[in-house]
Each structure stands twice: as structure tokens, then as C-alpha cells.
Amino acid sequence: xxxxxxxxxxEDAARPQSFSLGEFIRRRPESITFFLLVxxxxxxxxxxxxxxxxxxxxxxxxxxxxxxxxALGVFIILAAGGIDVSFTAIAAFTMYSLxxxxxSYLPGxxxxxxxxxAIVGGALLGVINGLLVHHLNVPSLIVTxxxxxxxxxxxxxxxxxxxxxxxxxxxGAFGRMPLFxxxxxxxxxITLPFYFLVLxxxxxxxxxxxxxxxxxxxxxxxxxxxxxxxxxxxxLKTIHIFLFGYAGALAGLAGIIHVCANRQANPFDxxxxxxxxIAAVVLGGARITGGTGTVxxxxxxxxxxxxxNSVLVMVGIPSTWQRLVVGSFILLAAAFFVTRQRKx
Amino acid sequence: MxxxxxxxxxxxxxxxxxxxxxxAISGGSFLSIFNLQSMASQLPEIGLLAIxxxxxxxAGNGGIDLSGIALANMSGVLSAVIVSSFLSSxxxxxxxxxxxxxxALAIGFxxxxxxxxxIARLNITPIxxxxxxxxxxxxxxxxxSGGRAVMVGSPDLLSRIGNDMLLAVxxxxxxxxxxxxxxxxxxxxxxxxLWLMLMGTNPKAAIYAGFPKNGVLMATYxxxxxxxxxxxxxxxxxxxxxxxxxxxSYLLIAILIVVMAGVKPEGGYGRVVxxxxxxxxxxxxxxxxxxGGLSNFVRDFAWGLLLLTFLAVGRYDVVGFVFPGNxxxxxxxxxxxxxxx
Numbered sequence: 001x002x003x004x005x006x007x008x009x010x011e012d013a014a015r016p017q018s019f020s021l022g023e024f025i026r027r028r029p030e031s032i033t034f035f036l037l038v039x040x041x042x043x044x045x046x047x048x049x050x051x052x053x054x055x056x057x058x059x060x061x062x063x064x065x066x067x068x069x070x071a072l073g074v075f076i077i078l079a080a081g082g083i084d085v086s087f088t089a090i091a092a093f094t095m096y097s098l099x100x101x102x103x104s105y106l107p108g109x110x111x112x113x114x115x116x117x118a119i120v121g122g123a124l125l126g127v128i129n130g131l132l133v134h135h136l137n138v139p140s141l142i143v144t145x146x147x148x149x150x151x152x153x154x155x156x157x158x159x160x161x162x163x164x165x166x167x168x169x170x171x172g173a174f175g176r177m178p179l180f181x182x183x184x185x186x187x188x189x190i191t192l193p194f195y196f197l198v199l200x201x202x203x204x205x206x207x208x209x210x211x212x213x214x215x216x217x218x219x220x221x222x223x224x225x226x227x228x229x230x231x232x233x234x235x236l237k238t239i240h241i242f243l244f245g246y247a248g249a250l251a252g253l254a255g256i257i258h259v260c261a262n263r264q265a266n267p268f269d270x271x272x273x274x275x276x277x278i279a280a281v282v283l284g285g286a287r288i289t290g291g292t293g294t295v296x297x298x299x300x301x302x303x304x305x306x307x308x309n310s311v312l313v314m315v316g317i318p319s320t321w322q323r324l325v326v327g328s329f330i331l332l333a334a335a336f337f338v339t340r341q342r343k344x
Numbered sequence: 345m346x347x348x349x350x351x352x353x354x355x356x357x358x359x360x361x362x363x364x365x366x367x368a369i370s371g372g373s374f375l376s377i378f379n380l381q382s383m384a385s386q387l388p389e390i391g392l393l394a395i396x397x398x399x400x401x402x403a404g405n406g407g408i409d410l411s412g413i414a415l416a417n418m419s420g421v422l423s424a425v426i427v428s429s430f431l432s433s434x435x436x437x438x439x440x441x442x443x444x445x446x447x448a449l450a451i452g453f454x455x456x457x458x459x460x461x462x463i464a465r466l467n468i469t470p471i472x473x474x475x476x477x478x479x480x481x482x483x484x485x486x487x488x489s490g491g492r493a494v495m496v497g498s499p500d501l502l503s504r505i506g507n508d509m510l511l512a513v514x515x516x517x518x519x520x521x522x523x524x525x526x527x528x529x530x531x532x533x534x535x536x537x538l539w540l541m542l543m544g545t546n547p548k549a550a551i552y553a554g555f556p557k558n559g560v561l562m563a564t565y566x567x568x569x570x571x572x573x574x575x576x577x578x579x580x581x582x583x584x585x586x587x588x589x590x591x592x593s594y595l596l597i598a599i600l601i602v603v604m605a606g607v608k609p610e611g612g613y614g615r616v617v618x619x620x621x622x623x624x625x626x627x628x629x630x631x632x633x634x635x636g637g638l639s640n641f642v643r644d645f646a647w648g649l650l651l652l653t654f655l656a657v658g659r660y661d662v663v664g665f666v667f668p669g670n671x672x673x674x675x676x677x678x679x680x681x682x683x684x685x
Contacts, residue, residue: 083471136655138609139406141471142599146651149596153645161641272592275479288472289406320491324483330476334468 029285029337030297037304044311051314054182055190062192062261064306068199068299069254070277071284072206073247075298078281079210080243081223081290082140086129087277088270089151090248091255094121097159098256099265102168111174118256119249125151126248130241152271164265175260195257199299202250207295215242223290279330280305287337304329351606355621362628370635381514383627385507385582388520389416390594391623392575394601395527396456396568398619400470401602403561404544404611407463407470409568411478412575413594415455418481419576420586423448424494441501444580449573455481456569460562485588493585506581516578521620523574527567528616540564544611593644600651601626606658 024031044051070087077084098118102109129147133140167175177194210216218239221229230236259265284301286293308326313319366374373379393412400409427443455477462473496502505515531537539560543550551557580586605622607614629650633643 132652132655136652136659138655138659139408141408142603142609143652143655145596145599146648146655149593149644149648150652151648153641153643153648156641157639157645275475278475279479282472288469320486321483323479324487327476327478327480327483330472330479331462331468334472334476335462335466338467 028294029292030294030300032336033284033297033300033304037300037307040304040307040311044307044315047315051311055188056310056314058190058192060303060306060310061196063310064302065196065199065261066254066258067273067277067280067306068302069202069250069257070273071280071298071302072202072295073250074277075281075284075286075293075295076206076210076219077140077243077247078286078288079223079290079293080219080239081226082133082240082243083278083288084129084140084144084244084247085274085278086144086148086151087247087251088272088274089148089155090122090125090251091258092267092270093125093151093155093159093255094118094252095255095259095270096155096164096265096267097121099164099167099171099259100160102171103164107168109170111170114171115253115256118252120252122252122255123245123249126244126246126251127241129248130244133244134237134240148271148274155267159267161267163267167259167263167265171256171260172263175263193261195261198253198257202253203295203299209246210295215239219243220291223292225291276305276309276326277302279326282330283333285337288334351618352615352621355605355618355625358625359621359628362625362632366628366632366635369632374631374635377512379631381509381512383631384517385514386630387623387627388516388578389575389582389591390597390601390626391520391620392523392571392578393594393598394605394619394623395524395616396571397598398602398605398607398614398616399527399540399564399568400474401607401609402540402544402611402614403564405470405547407544407564407611408474408599408609409459409565410471410474410595411455411459411481412568412572412598413591414478414481414485415452415569415572416576416579417586417588417590418455418485419448419451419573420496420580420590421485421489421494421588422451423576424496424580424586425488428495437500440499444496444499444502445577448577448580449570452573452576453566453570456566456572457562459569460565463565464558464561482588489588491588493587495585496580498584502577502581506578506583516581519574519578523571524616524620531616536560536563541612541614544608544613546612593647596644596647596651597626600647600654603651603658604654608658 041051050056070091073087074084095118098114098121102114125147129140129144132147133143136143174195175193176191178191179194179196181189181191183189210219218229218234221232221234222236222239226236255270258270280301281293281298282288282301283304284293284297284299286297305326308329309322312322312325317325363375393416396412397409400407423444426447427440431440431443459474459477462468462477463470498506505519508515510518531540539550539555542553543555543557543560547557576586579590583590601619601623602614603609604625605614605618607619629646630643633646
């Protein structure tokens with residue numbers, strides 16, 4: 001990654017005049033995601049001007065928090081050449097057992113402690129993933145399919161299957177706490193919730209880890225070629241544990257935010273949305289074989305998926321088409337990026 | 345070869361053990377003809393999907409087919425919608441059944457071929473491609489059916505496939521065994537089987553050796569897709585309706601069966617007979633858990649645990665530990681000489 005960046009800088013210095021669009025796209029695949037996002041937004045805004053109302057935009061922002069947190073975790077694992085499908089089960093496990101715990105044993109603890117517990121709980125489950133992936137030495141897809149069923153089966157058979165409709169008050173209050181509030185033209189009060197801030201913070205933290213720490217360099221090195229990375233002296237075990245632990249922590253946080261935002265804890269929730277999240281990361285330009293991708297691209301990919309999901313109805317396409325559209329987008333994006341690489 | 349027979353012996357031992365445990369727990373009713381028949385008729389759907397996953401995995405290079413159950417459901421739903429638009433199941437049973445089967449198989453084949461073309465020609469990673477097609481197939485089934493269950497009914501031939509016995513063996517189970525035998529033979533006696541396994545062992549060497557790489561990949565995914573189509577037919581035959589979200593945990597179970605059968609996730613080795621035996625073992629376990637009155641969730645938990653256990657078995661050579669005579673060969677499993685059969 002870094003080596004190629006230096007090359008790019010050199011190229012830039014060598015021929016600042018000869019700017020070509022193809023070169024730009026190859027270097028920054030997320031620009032395609034951005035153009036696509038803008039194109040869809042413009043098209044929808046023309047078809048249905050209601051789209052540009054602040055209420056819709058804030059809805060999109062709200063909807064992208066949980067998915068964005070998941071996507072950052074998936075992205076960091078993807079960058080290292082792995083894949084994770086157990087994060088939704090980790091989130092469901094953490095959110096539900098934590099809600100039960102707070103409700104029945106620790107009713108008074110402050111929300112900050114709850115959030116920290118969610119992060120730690122998710123990280124612990126993630127570390128289990130990391131240890132298994134490292135020691136079993138099989139593709140992480142297969143391992144995490146196993147742990148997905150393990151975590152979810154454990155949750156549903158030993159912890160509970162009952163919907164919790166009335167949350168502990170401090171969690172409900174956190175979900176409602178406004179970042180800012182204003183009144184729209186038709187008199188309805190529109191709120192951007194406080195928890196929205198979590199996404200940019202997590203994104204910046206992830207960017208910092210990937211681009212400013214030795215761990216980030218190690219992650220991209222492993223994604224490029226795990227064998228060479230380990231011969232260079234990177235400790236694969238540490239990296240695997242960190243990766244999956246970090247993704248687990250993000251998933252735990254996403255789970256508890258999901259509960260607070262929806263004001264109910266449903267143990268059957270979240271599992272089943274993995275493909276959407278992986279699609280978002282891939283649409284953001286990260287290659288599934290690892291070694292590439294940016295945080296910005298991931299966030300753009302998330303926005304793209306959230307926008308597609310929420311505008312289909314707005315332009316008059318029935319919501320039954322959602323999966324087909326997202327599935328085709330994945331295939332198109334994959335085919336597009338692959339042909340781009342080959343031209344190079 | 346010895347590694348193979350170790351795996352086979354272990355699977356056979358597991359099956360026998362499960363039958364004995366089942367008989368002991370249930371006081372004999374586990375081994376009643378009725379129960380055996382009902383277990384055998386539940387097996388084919390998942391067994392066919394598992395063979396598809398195995399083929400994709402054997403191709404190596406991260407090969408896997410995640411779109412199996414989605415394609416099976418899409419074949420069933422699309423075929424039901426298409427065929428009932430010009431034939432009604434009440435009037436002409438035979439024609440309806442035949443048309444349904446042919447259309448479902450054709451859809452399964454073309455779905456698999458799409459996977460194959462995307463993976464072989466466009467070079468898309470199999471995980472990503474089949475994730476995308478999984479979603480697209482499910483999506484198409486939702487669009488066509490409007491998200492509702494589609495009525496197939498029980499026309500004569502189709503319901504016979506789903507429910508009748510031949511010499512006290514369910515017909516669907518016989519179909520499964522025949523198909524498995526054909527694929528096993530194809531893997532063992534045709535150049536295709538050799539190419540597939542050698543390609544999984546070392547893709548680069550396979551290209552330099554002049555193997556028709558694209559052809560083998562496309563054939564592999566097309567076969568896997570056709571098996572999904574067949575699974576779709578059997579699902580439709582056993583249940584009166586077809587729906588886009590049938591069998592949501594089949595993907596895990598298919599992978600579990602394949603891993604239990606000792607197929608190597610990195611490609612190059614797998615045997616159909618092991619997959620069949622491992623599918624049987626899983627069905628026995630599933631019925632045992634049912635007999636024990638445990639919920640579906642406990643079963644999911646058990647499957648996850650089992651998958652991880654068997655991955656550990658493959659990693660730490662427990663087979664060689666249980667059957668010490670086979671230890672010598674295990675590490676050389678990647679050699680082409682020990683992979684073909």
C-alpha cells in the first residue's frame with residue numbers, strides 16, 4: 001500500500017500535466033462510488049423533490065450509523081484479506097445480553113459504562129473469532145459462518161428469545177438525546193440524534209489505525225500477501241486477534257446503538273443483514289482479496305446502499321426489488337473493478 | 345489413499361454410533377422403518393446442495409458456492425410461476441410435472457453458468473460473485489413471487505417424487521444417490537475430475553499444463569447450479585408451496601457437511617462418498633436432537649460448534665490420532681498423487 005503510494009507520488013511528480021480519468025479511477029476507485037451516489041441522488045431529486053427535504057437526509061444519516069459501524073469492521077478485516085460474516089451475530093449477542101443484564105441486575109449504571117461494556121463484550125467475542133481464524137488456518141469465511149451460528153444459537157437457546165419492549169430508561173434517553181433539533185416547514189420537529197456522532201468518531205479512529213500506526217501497515221501487508229508479511233516479521237497472531245477484536249468491538253457498539261435507537265431489543269434482529277454490509281464495503285472500492293481500500297470509500301459505499309434502500313420506494317419501485325438491485329450492484333461493481341485492474 | 349479411507353472409516357463409525365445412540369435413547373423407535381424413511385426423504389435437498397459446495401471448493405483459489413439455496417428457491421419459484429402461467433396443475437398432471445422439472449433444472453443450470461462465467465471469464469472472486477448472485481437470485485424470486493409463497497400443488501409425478509417409496513426407499517433419496525454416484529464417477533473416471541482436483545491443488549501449474557481452466561470452472565459452477573435446480577424440484581415436491589426464503593440455514597449446513605466430509609477448503613481434495621456419509625450423519629444428528637425435544641436454536645448452536653470442531657479435526661489431524669496407521673500420509677495430502685480419487 002505504502003510502496004504503491006510512493007510510486008503514485010512519483011508518477012504525479014513526473015507528469016503533472018498528463019492527467020487521465022482512467023488513471024484517476026484506478027487510483028481512487030471510491031470516486032466511482034461517489035459519482036454513482038451523486039448521480040442517484042440527482043436522479044431521485046428530479047423524480048421526487050421530497051428527497052431533498054432535511055427530514056429524508058437526516059433519516060439517511062440515522063440509518064447509516066449502525067451499518068457504517070459494521071462496515072468499518074468488515075473493511076478492516078477485508079483489508080487484511082479476510083472476511084467476516086459473524087459481526088451481526090456478535091452485535092445481536094452483545095446488545096441483547098447487555099440489555100437483559102442492565103434491566104435485571106444493574107438498573108442504575110450510566111450509559112457511558114453500558115457503551116464501554118458493549119465495546120468490551122463485542123471485542124471479546126471478536127477475539128474468539130481471531131483466535132479460531134489464526135489457529136484453525138482455514139478461510140475466515142468458513143470460520144465466521146461457524147461462529148455466527150454458535151453465537152446466535154447460544155443467544156437464542158440460553159439467553160432468551162423474548163422481545164424487550166421497555167428499555168432501561170438511560171438507554172432510551174441516549175437514543176433520544178439530540179445533537180441538534182429544528183422545526184421543518186410543516187411544523188414537525190426533526191432531530192439528528194446524538195449517537196450519530198459515533199460514526200464519524202469511529203471512522204476517524206479506523207482511518208488513524210490504518211494510516212498512522214504500525215498496525216495499519218501490518219494489516220495492509222497481510223492483505224497483500226500474508227506469507228511475505230509473516231516472513232518480514234509481522235506477527236500474524238497479533239494481527240488476527242487485533243483485527244477481529246476491533247471488528248467485534250465495533251459490532252458490539254453498533255448493536256447497543258441499534259437497541260437505543262429503536263427503543264427495543266429484539267434478539268432476532270440484525271442477523272441476515274451481513275450481505276448488505278459486505279456489499280457496501282465492496283462498492284466502496286475495497287478488493288475482497290485484501291490489501292486495498294479506504295475508510296472514505298467504505299463510508300461512501302454505506303451511504304450508497306442506504307440511499308438505494310431508502311429511495312427505491314420514493315421513486316415508485318416496490319421494495320421487493322431491493323435485493324435484486326443491491327445484488328446486481330455488487331456484481332456490476334465487482335466486474336467493473338476487476339476489469340479496471342486488468343487494464344493496468 | 346490411506347488418508348481417504350481414514351476419513352471414510354471415521355464417518356462410517358460416526359454413523360453407526362449415532363444409530364446406536366438413537367436406538368438406545370428412543371428404545372428402538374429411532375430405527376423404525378417409518379423414521380428411517382422420513383429421515384431419508386429429508387436428506388436429498390441438503391445433500392445435493394452440499395455436493396455443489398464441494399465441487400466449487402475443490403476447484404481451489406477460494407472457490408465456494410454461497411448461492412446454492414438461493415438458486416434452489418429461485419428455480420422452484422420461477423419455474424412454478426412460468427409453468428403455471430400456461431399449464432394448470434389440476435388438468436394435466438404429467439405435463440405440468442415434467443414442464444416444472446425441466447424448467448427448474450434449466451434455471452438452475454443457467455444460474456450456475458452465470459456464476460461460472462462471472463468467475464472464470466471476468467475473474468471475480470468466487471466469494472464475492474456468489475454473494476452477489478445469492479442476493480440477486482433471492483431478489484429475483486422475491487420480485488417474481490411478490491414475496492409470497494407460490495403454490496405448486498401436488499400433481500401426480502411431482503408428488504410421487506416427493507412422497508412415494510420404491511421398495512420402501514423414498515424416491516427422492518434414490519434420485520440423490522444416483523446423482524451422487526454419477527458425479528462421483530465423473531470425478532474419478534473423466535478428465536474433468538482430474539482437471540478439477542489438480543487445478544485446486546495448484547492453479548498456476550494447471551494453467552501451464554494447458555488445462556482448459558475456464559471450461560472446468562464454468563462446468564463446475566454449472567453442475568453446482570443444476571444440482572441446486574434439482575434441489576429446488578425436490579423442495580417443491582416435498583412441500584406444496586415454494587418460497588424465496590425456504591431453508592435459511594441450509595448454507596451453513598451444506599458447508600458443515602462438506603467440512604465434515606474432509607473436503608479441503610483450500611481446494612484439490614474431496615470425495616462424493618464422504619459427502620454423502622457426512623450428510624447422512626448430520627441428518628441422524630438432527631433427528632436425534634429432535635427426539636431429544638431440543639429447539640431449533642440449540643440445533644443452530646450445535647451446528648456452529650460442530651463446524652468449528654471439524655475444522656479443528658482437519659487442522660490437528662485427529663483422524664490420524666484415532667487411526668494411527670494413517671498418520672504417515674496425512675502431511676502429503678497436497679500431492680497430486682493422493683488427490684484424484
